[in-house]
Each structure stands twice: as C-alpha cells, then as structure tokens.
Amino acid sequence: MLNYAASRIVQTIIVLLVISFIAFLLVANIGDPLAALLSADATVNERLELIAKLGLDQPLWTRFLHFIGNMLQGDFGFSYRTQDPVANLIAERLPATVELAFVSLLITIVVGVPAGIYCGVNPNSLFGRFIMLISTAGITLPNFVVGILLIAVFSVQLGLLPSFGRGTVVDLGFWKTGLLTVSGWRAILLPAATLSTFQVAFIIRMLRTQLMEVGQSEHIRFARARGLSEARIWYVYAIKNTLLPVITMLGLQLGNIIAFSVVTENVFAWPGLGSLFLQSIQGADIPVIAIYLIFVGLVFMVINLVVELLYPLIDARVLRRQS
Incomplete structure (x- = not known):
C-alpha cells in the first residue's frame, strides 16, 4: 500500500x-x-x-x-491588469467558486446517483426511459443555454430566484460564505443547477450502463441461482462492483465543475475564479x-x-x- x-x-x-x-x-x-x-x-x-x-x-x-x-x-x-498581487485576487474569488462547485457536486450526487441506479435496475420501465430522455437533453444542451432557460423561467417569469450575484455573504475572517444566509442559498441555486446539469446526466447514463453490464455477469447469475432476493443482488452485490468507476467519475466531475465554470459564472455574474479567468483573457x-x-x-x-x-x-x- x-x-x-x-x-x-x-x-x-x-x-x-x-x-x-x-x-x-x-x-x-x-x-x-x-x-x-x-x-x-x-x-x-x-x-x-x-x-x-x-x-x-x-x-x-x-x-x-x-x-x-x-x-x-x-x-x-x-x-498586469490591476497591478494587485495575484494571490489576493485568487483568495478573493476562490470561496465563491468552491461553494458553487460544492453545491453542484451535491446536486449531482443527490439527483444523479439514485436516478442512475433506478435506470440500471429498471432499464425497461416507463419512468426509467423518461429519465434517460431527460438525461439526453442534459448531455446535449450547452451550459449557457440551460442557464438562460433557468433565468427565463425562475427569475423572469416566476420571480422566485435572483439571476445574478452571490447574495448576502458572511465574512468569517478566513472565508466569505453565502451558505449561511437565505439570500446566499437563493443566489447559488440557479448557477449550481446549471453547472450540474451535464454532470447529473453523465452520471445517470454511466451508472445505468455499469449496472446493466454487471447484471449480466456470472457472479450475479450465481447469486440469483442461490435464491438471493433481487434487492440484495442489485443493492449489495451489483452496486459494489460499480463503485470504482463511479468514484472515479465523481472525482473527475468535481474537477470539471471547478475548471469549466467559466461560462456559468459569466451567465450569472458569479464572482468566482471562472469570471476572473475570463476577465484576464479579455485583458491579456x-x-x-x-x-x-x-x-x-x-x-x-x-x-x-x-x-x-x-x-x-x-x-x-x-x-x-x-x-
């Protein structure tokens, strides 16, 4: 080891x-x-x-x-643009990006993992096919399109959630967080949902594929021959064999969320590292x-x-x- x-x-x-x-x-x-x-x-x-x-x-x-x-x-x-220390610029923007990535990953796990398991266990069910149809849309639609649609519905039409900014933040000295205020949570929901759309769809499709492959393996057939219940076969033996690829992809998705948050942060005027990177490109x-x-x-x-x-x-x- x-x-x-x-x-x-x-x-x-x-x-x-x-x-x-x-x-x-x-x-x-x-x-x-x-x-x-x-x-x-x-x-x-x-x-x-x-x-x-x-x-x-x-x-x-x-x-x-x-x-x-x-x-x-x-x-x-x-x-070169502001003549401030780069460390200060990074430290100022880092909390917003980390919190956005955390909430996006949380949505990915809470929504994507159960939905993927359901689709893998029940691939031919009507609800499973509906989930796969929605996941196809999540894979194909670009993030900025999803963001604009969410703003149009939840901000413009319904007026439920803000369309830009980070909301009210609490200064803890070493960290400025919006996760301790209602305003902060309301502000982070739309960008986090936008950023997690592709991740959720990807995890659903990957889990479904993995579980369907494992379901055809010899040790699952042997478990059925021993008379084990379908629930025990799927939720104990089959899922255990999908843990390695799932953990790998969840880790990579977290990296993708942080690295590729540029478009989402720009759409929602989110003051994170992604928007800082975009401003730096524009200003060379x-x-x-x-x-x-x-x-x-x-x-x-x-x-x-x-x-x-x-x-x-x-x-x-x-x-x-x-x-």
Missing part, C-alpha cells in the same frame, strides 16, 4: 511540475511586464530596477526555480491566466490522487494487479 501511494504521489508531483513549467513559459514569453507595470514616463533606472526585481536578467531555468519557490511561499506575482493578464491554469491542474491532480488512493480501500484487488 505504501509503495502504491508513493508511486502515485511522485507521478502527481512530476505532472504538476510540467504544468507549472508550461505556465511559466506562458508568463515568460507572452506579454510585456515592463510595459504593464511601469508608467509611460518611467526612467531608465526605474526600468533596470524592475528588470532586476522580476529577475528578467537571469537565465530561464533560474527564473523557473524562482517561480516555483515563490509559488511555494504564496507569491504568485502581480496582475498573463500572470493571472498562468496561475489559474496551475490551479486547475492542481485541482485535477489532487482529486485524481485521492481517488487512486481510495481504490485499494474499496477493492483490494487493485493492489494485487499493481504487484
């Missing part, structure tokens, strides 16, 4: 270093930090001081090592773009690492395959 965990951690670190190097090349070769950070009437001395401060007079590998060292200390550089704010890419890579790699470390706890055969 220790060797398995160590190998996965080393692989994660290597991939993160590669992602960081790509992001560093983005910062080093695109845009002009001197033009962005110096005024038009800056003197030659001021220009030379800034070059020395940013390390632009040093070799590429030295600058990369400084880049990594600064990131490990929480120094992500300065935004390369340092913010680079750090965002590293952050997304870190999210995916950490989630993937956690999922892989959970595999042996769920199914001991994973370790035997690795040996």
Whole structure:
C-alpha cells in the first residue's frame, strides 16, 4: 500500500511540475511586464530596477526555480491588469467558486446517483426511459443555454430566484460564505443547477450502463441461482462492483465543475475564479491566466490522487494487479 501511494504521489508531483513549467513559459514569453507595470514616463533606472526585481536578467531555468519557490511561499506575482498581487485576487474569488462547485457536486450526487441506479435496475420501465430522455437533453444542451432557460423561467417569469450575484455573504475572517444566509442559498441555486446539469446526466447514463453490464455477469447469475432476493443482488452485490468507476467519475466531475465554470459564472455574474479567468483573457493578464491554469491542474491532480488512493480501500484487488 505504501509503495502504491508513493508511486502515485511522485507521478502527481512530476505532472504538476510540467504544468507549472508550461505556465511559466506562458508568463515568460507572452506579454510585456515592463510595459504593464511601469508608467509611460518611467526612467531608465526605474526600468533596470524592475528588470532586476522580476529577475528578467537571469537565465530561464533560474527564473523557473524562482517561480516555483515563490509559488511555494504564496507569491504568485502581480496582475498586469490591476497591478494587485495575484494571490489576493485568487483568495478573493476562490470561496465563491468552491461553494458553487460544492453545491453542484451535491446536486449531482443527490439527483444523479439514485436516478442512475433506478435506470440500471429498471432499464425497461416507463419512468426509467423518461429519465434517460431527460438525461439526453442534459448531455446535449450547452451550459449557457440551460442557464438562460433557468433565468427565463425562475427569475423572469416566476420571480422566485435572483439571476445574478452571490447574495448576502458572511465574512468569517478566513472565508466569505453565502451558505449561511437565505439570500446566499437563493443566489447559488440557479448557477449550481446549471453547472450540474451535464454532470447529473453523465452520471445517470454511466451508472445505468455499469449496472446493466454487471447484471449480466456470472457472479450475479450465481447469486440469483442461490435464491438471493433481487434487492440484495442489485443493492449489495451489483452496486459494489460499480463503485470504482463511479468514484472515479465523481472525482473527475468535481474537477470539471471547478475548471469549466467559466461560462456559468459569466451567465450569472458569479464572482468566482471562472469570471476572473475570463476577465484576464479579455485583458491579456498573463500572470493571472498562468496561475489559474496551475490551479486547475492542481485541482485535477489532487482529486485524481485521492481517488487512486481510495481504490485499494474499496477493492483490494487493485493492489494485487499493481504487484
């Protein structure tokens, strides 16, 4: 188990270093930090001081090592657009994105998992076919279309939920949360539902396929031959054999929710990292773009690492395959 965990951690670190190097090349070769950070009437001395401060007079590998060292200390550089520390911009927007991802994942689990299990156990039922029809729409409709439809119905027509903003937030000192106020929950429901639409549909279809395959396997047929009840066969034996792919996909879906929340946050004017990334692209704010890419890579790699470390706890055969 220790060797398995160590190998996965080393692989994660290597991939993160590669992602960081790509992001560093983005910062080093695109845009002009001197033009962005110096005024038009800056003197030659001021220009030379800034070059020395940013390390632009040093070799590429030295600058990369400084880049990594600064990131490990929480120094992500300065935004070309606002000239604020990138760390402050990330910290200001991170709570909104994390809470949106949390609620979206919660909706995915609460709605998608039971619906997928029902469709897998009862694939030919009328209600199961109806769920699959709805999931097809969830797969095919783009997020921004779903968001606009939800705004048109629940905000414009019914006036039940707000169409933009985060609502009232509570400052806990280290975190600003909207999940402690009614206004915050009302504001997060539509964007979270929009962001989870594809995830719910995907989980339903995947669970249905997995359960139907497992239902045809020999050990399920043997369980039926032993006279076990259908409920015990499906909800104990069959579901256990679908846990690995389901946990894998739920982990990846969480990464997708965080990484691809750009469109949803823009539609609902949600003040998260996705909208910050979009503003940075529009303003060619390369340092913010680079750090965002590293952050997304870190999210995916950490989630993937956690999922892989959970595999042996769920199914001991994973370790035997690795040996």
